[in-house]
Amino acid sequence: MSTISKDRLRLWLRLLKATRSVESALRENLRQEFQTTLPRFDVMAALSRHGQGLKMSELSNVLKVSNGNVTGIVERLVEDGHVLREKVPGDRRASRVRLTPDGEAEFARQAEAHEGWIDEIFAAVSPEAAQGMSEALDAVARQLEDKENAQ
Amino acid sequence: MSTISKDRLRLWLRLLKATRSVESALRENLRQEFQTTLPRFDVMAALSRHGQGLKMSELSNVLKVSNGNVTGIVERLVEDGHVLREKVPGDRRASRVRLTPDGEAEFARQAEAHEGWIDEIFAAVSPEAAQGMSEALDAVARQLEDKENAQ
DNA sequence: GTATGAAACTTTAAGCTTGAAGATTTTAGC
DNA sequence: GCTAAAATCTTCAAGCTTAAAGTTTCATAC
Numbered sequence: 001m002s003t004i005s006k007d008r009l010r011l012w013l014r015l016l017k018a019t020r021s022v023e024s025a026l027r028e029n030l031r032q033e034f035q036t037t038l039p040r041f042d043v044m045a046a047l048s049r050h051g052q053g054l055k056m057s058e059l060s061n062v063l064k065v066s067n068g069n070v071t072g073i074v075e076r077l078v079e080d081g082h083v084l085r086e087k088v089p090g091d092r093r094a095s096r097v098r099l100t101p102d103g104e105a106e107f108a109r110q111a112e113a114h115e116g117w118i119d120e121i122f123a124a125v126s127p128e129a130a131q132g133m134s135e136a137l138d139a140v141a142r143q144l145e146d147k148e149n150a151q
Numbered sequence: 152m153s154t155i156s157k158d159r160l161r162l163w164l165r166l167l168k169a170t171r172s173v174e175s176a177l178r179e180n181l182r183q184e185f186q187t188t189l190p191r192f193d194v195m196a197a198l199s200r201h202g203q204g205l206k207m208s209e210l211s212n213v214l215k216v217s218n219g220n221v222t223g224i225v226e227r228l229v230e231d232g233h234v235l236r237e238k239v240p241g242d243r244r245a246s247r248v249r250l251t252p253d254g255e256a257e258f259a260r261q262a263e264a265h266e267g268w269i270d271e272i273f274a275a276v277s278p279e280a281a282q283g284m285s286e287a288l289d290a291v292a293r294q295l296e297d298k299e300n301a302q
Numbered sequence: 303g304t305a306t307g308a309a310a311c312t313t314t315a316a317g318c319t320t321g322a323a324g325a326t327t328t329t330a331g332c
Numbered sequence: 333g334c335t336a337a338a339a340t341c342t343t344c345a346a347g348c349t350t351a352a353a354g355t356t357t358c359a360t361a362c
Contacts, residue, residue, distance in 0.1 A: 243358085
């Protein structure tokens with residue numbers, strides 16, 4: 001294989017390593033400061049951006065995870081009282097999931113801390129580097145979308 | 152919070168999304184073409200880079216995952232015949248893990264395909280964008296290392 | 303040499319994740 | 333209306349992941 005393909009491989013490995021490190025730091029912070037997990041946070045973040053709630057299938061679409069996965073996480077969030085399930089009028093298969101007032105309040109605290117953590121971690125990234133990274137990520141995302149749609 | 156911190160948050164969310172998409176594509180390819188998983192591939196890649204083998208603790212260090220995690224994955228790779236465990240002379244607690252000849256051959260095939268997949272996915276990333284991304288990732292990694300060491 | 307603590311590893315409990323199979327309900331074609 | 337296909341969701345089996353607790357072995361200090 002060519003040198004350029006080795007470079008791409010190296011870039012991917014660095015990308016992977018950095019992302020995992022950030023995720024790992026967030027995971028630990030969420031656990032220690034809020035006794036919660038990254039998947040729970042992700043679900044609540046999605047619901048927070050959609051105040052009117054999301055159906056299970058919409059949720060798994062937004063988060064890019066499997067259907068069965070969301071079932072379990074929402075189940076636990078309901079037990080915690082952070083989330084509730086409503087019936088969807090006119091479709092007895094579906095259910096809509098929303099944050100409870102309690103869940104909104106809790107998520108607001110978590111989101112603020114989360115933004116602070118990210119701010120610190122990315123503080124040393126220059127605007128130029130951020131710009132380059134954005135472009136690169138776009139190119140990658142586009143490539144994968146195209147392939148997805150081609151299937 | 153400031154605009155700049157929102158920008159950083161946005162950058163992180165894009166980074167996360169792109170990484171997950173790539174991982175998801177790799178996972179699917181590995182499953183369909185080699186009936187294996189990403190964690191197994193990661194372990195074999197680490198062992199391939201260290202021909203003389205790695206101790207369990209070294210392996211979990213390199214991969215940045217927990218000890219118990221590696222135990223399970225190696226167990227399954229041993230069952231597959233791709234990996235073997237040797238005794239470490241002079242230390243009856245430790246064991247050294249290595250690829251079998253069979254494992255080396257299998258990994259060679261997987262690695263070649265893997266490089267091709269990455270090559271495609273990252274094809275549209277310009278050298279400038281790649282450069283910017285590298286810098287950004289370095290900055291992030293450094294920040295996290297510093298914090299790690301400060302604890 | 304013996305106790306104490308550290309190191310290497312495994313086990314366990316809980317939760318996350320996926321793909322596939324199953325149950326129920328809705329939609330569309332006839 | 334009836335049937336077949338599709339959609340929505342849950343359940344299941346297998347595997348991944350972590351933190352914490354446990355086991356065995358080694359190193360150190362006395």
